[in-house]
Amino acid sequence: MLIRYTAALAALLLLGTAPFAQAADKPTDPQIAHIAYTAGVLDVEAAKQAIKKSKNKEVVDFAKDMIRDHEAVNVQALDLVKKLKVTPENNATSKALTKAAEEERAKLAKLKGAAFDKAYVDNEVAYHKQVDGALETLLIPSAQNAELKSLLETGLKIFQGHEQHAEHVAGMLK
Amino acid sequence: MPKRPLWIAMMLAVGIIPAQAETIRVTIDKLVFSPATVGAKVGDTIEWVNKDMFAHTATVKGGWEVMIPPKKSGSLTLKAAGPVDYFCRFHPNMKGRLVVAP
Ligand SMILES: [Cu+2]
Numbered sequence: 269m270l271i272r273y274t275a276a277l278a279a280l281l282l283l284g285t286a287p288f289a290q291a292a293d294k295p296t297d298p299q300i301a302h303i304a305y306t307a308g309v310l311d312v313e314a315a316k317q318a319i320k321k322s323k324n325k326e327v328v329d330f331a332k333d334m335i336r337d338h339e340a341v342n343v344q345a346l347d348l349v350k351k352l353k354v355t356p357e358n359n360a361t362s363k364a365l366t367k368a369a370e371e372e373r374a375k376l377a378k379l380k381g382a383a384f385d386k387a388y389v390d391n392e393v394a395y396h397k398q399v400d401g402a403l404e405t406l407l408i409p410s411a412q413n414a415e416l417k418s419l420l421e422t423g424l425k426i427f428q429g430h431e432q433h434a435e436h437v438a439g440m441l442k
Numbered sequence: 443m444p445k446r447p448l449w450i451a452m453m454l455a456v457g458i459i460p461a462q463a464e465t466i467r468v469t470i471d472k473l474v475f476s477p478a479t480v481g482a483k484v485g486d487t488i489e490w491v492n493k494d495m496f497a498h499t500a501t502v503k504g505g506w507e508v509m510i511p512p513k514k515s516g517s518l519t520l521k522a523a524g525p526v527d528y529f530c531r532f533h534p535n536m537k538g539r540l541v542v543a544p
Pocket residue numbers: 473497498499530531532533536
């Protein structure tokens with residue numbers, strides 16, 4: 269029941285406000301690399317805002333965890349594209365993701381204290397869920413290069429872990 | 443193999459000298475503890491070897507926690523018997539289990 273609800277919610281996120289819905293065709297490897305890298309960078313930026321604004325230790329620690337992991341994934345991603353001689357290619361999905369994150373950041377900038385903490389952590393849950401869905405249903409199945417696919421699969425486990433971590437922090441804020 | 447003095451053999455036989463404590467290795471690769479379930483006994487040491495570029499933990503809810511930095515290892519000497527489930531606090535989807543005999 270819960271699983272079905274979560275899946276339905278993820279599907280809604282994906283179809284509704286999700287930037288991924290705008291991707292028309294199957295993305296190419298250079299586009300996938302760009303999307304995955306961008307998804308990490310955007311979460312790092314959100315975390316930096318949280319570290320600046322939040323006074324809650326759990327929230328700040330969580331944000332630091334996000335920066336550490338996503339920077340580590342992206343170091344691996346950059347190493348891989350260099351090795352494969354692939355140039356990440358900007359695309360509609362990356363642009364839509366970036367735009368959505370900018371809007372969220374502007375919204376969060378107006379909040380303070382507990383209201384900020386809750387909005388940040390709730391958005392982290394939603395954001396990771398959205399990226400999980402995209403990795404599972406679009407990016408991983410579309411990836412042609414085996415090493416890229418493998419890195420995306422590790423990325424998916426990281427994102428799924430963060431989603432659960434964010435849910436745990438959200439539970440503590442209540 | 444060197445011959446053991448008789449008194450050691452006798453103490454072993456009556457269980458005065460406990461069995462040799464072992465170090466049991468659990469590898470972490472791509473966010474997976476393997477083996478996921480490990481059998482051990484009190485006094486053994488579990489060593490988690492992290493092959494990932496990510497920091498992980500082995501955490502027991504309401505119990506101990508071992509930090510396992512990227513490309514490093516962390517260890518713990520088992521003090522209590524019983525089965526214990528642990529997870530990674532940073533990535534709660536990572537799960538492992540120790541079955542500790544007395
Ligand atoms: Cu972990």
